[in-house]
Every structure is written in structure tokens, then in C-alpha cells.
Amino acid sequence: MQPISTTFFDRPVLDVARDLIGTILLVDGVGGPLVEVEAYDQTDPASHTFNGPTPRNAAMFGPPGHAYVYKIYGIHWCLNFVCQPGSAVLIRALEPTHGAHLMSERRGGLPTRQLCSGPGKLCQALGVTIAHNGMPLDTPPFQLLPGEPAEINTGPRIGITKGVETPWRFVLRNSPFLSKPLPRQ
């Protein structure tokens, strides 16, 4: 199988987000298949790009297939994959299959299900920081590899106060590694 190229990301963000579920993300060889992501674009009041370019969100207006990393609540890092200008996919959770020992060490020995079950936890487990902001995703330390076909469910996004109804959260159906289950319908 070929690694995923940056042209994969030069498509509508909703298509990319859906297709990312099941894709294997590794950072310096550590990670696993993505089980939860969210889409954001410039028309969306919850997006960092809603009010146009700023120094922080510059990577989201740069080339597709690069990382956008920012710090939230003064504490945690969050990793996004940049798509078409002003849009990106927030990487929220993965199944920790590669480098589990290192992830556990970085996460204080917490149980496997809690190693990467949230955007801040995932960055801590994979060692992602602002140093990765703007880096291409088809070049070390990043690796993106195709995974198995996935059954996907959608729902509203987590932790936002605007655009709360927009169902742009994509999850692997029945995964035990999500940050939260989908709401009951």
C-alpha cells in the first residue's frame, strides 16, 4: 500500500474527514488507526478561520496535507490536518496500536483506552507539540497509511459553543477508543 499523499487533502473537508477514519497515523512510529475526527471550515462559526487569517491559524490557509497545531486552555495541544484553504480536520482519537509502551509512559501509565481518547490526550501520547505546526504529513516524523474499510457514524462536534448542531463529527462505529460515545438518537 502507498502512503497517503498531500493531494488526498485537496478535497472538500467533509470528504477528507470521512475518509480519514481507519487511516493509520504514526508520529515517529507511534500511533494507530484514527477512530474520531471533526471537520471545520471557514463558513463555520466554530472554526478558528471563521474571522479570516490570523497569526495562529496561518497553517489553515497554507497548503493542504500539512499539520495545524494549536494550544487550548493554556495546557493541551490539538492536531489538525489542513485541507482546502480555511478548512481542517481535528484529530480527536485513535486506537493505540503502535508504540503502546511509549504512549503509556507519556500518559502516566493510564489504561490503553484512555491513552488517545481525546485531542489533547492524543497529542500527549504521540508527542505532538507546536514544533509540528505547518509540517507536511507525508514526511517524517509523520506517516499516514491506508487502513481497513470502516463503518462510520456522524454526530455533533464536542466542546464548542457555536455551530453546535452541525453534525461534522465522524467516528468509527462501536469503537471503544472514542473520547465520548455518540449521543443517542
Next chain:
DNA sequence: CCTGTGATCGTCT
């Protein structure tokens, strides 16, 4: 199972 809260600081108004 659930809800509430403190931590902590960069970013933008």
C-alpha cells in the same frame, strides 16, 4: 452512570 470545577496561558478584541 452523571455533573461540576480548577488548572493555566496564548490569542484576539
Next chain:
DNA sequence: GACGATCACAGGT
């Protein structure tokens, strides 16, 4: 000066 695409822990059900 206010707030945020979060997390861990505490406490009650």
C-alpha cells in the same frame, strides 16, 4: 480583559 475545538478528579446517584 475574556475566553477557549480540554483534561483529570471529586463527589453524588
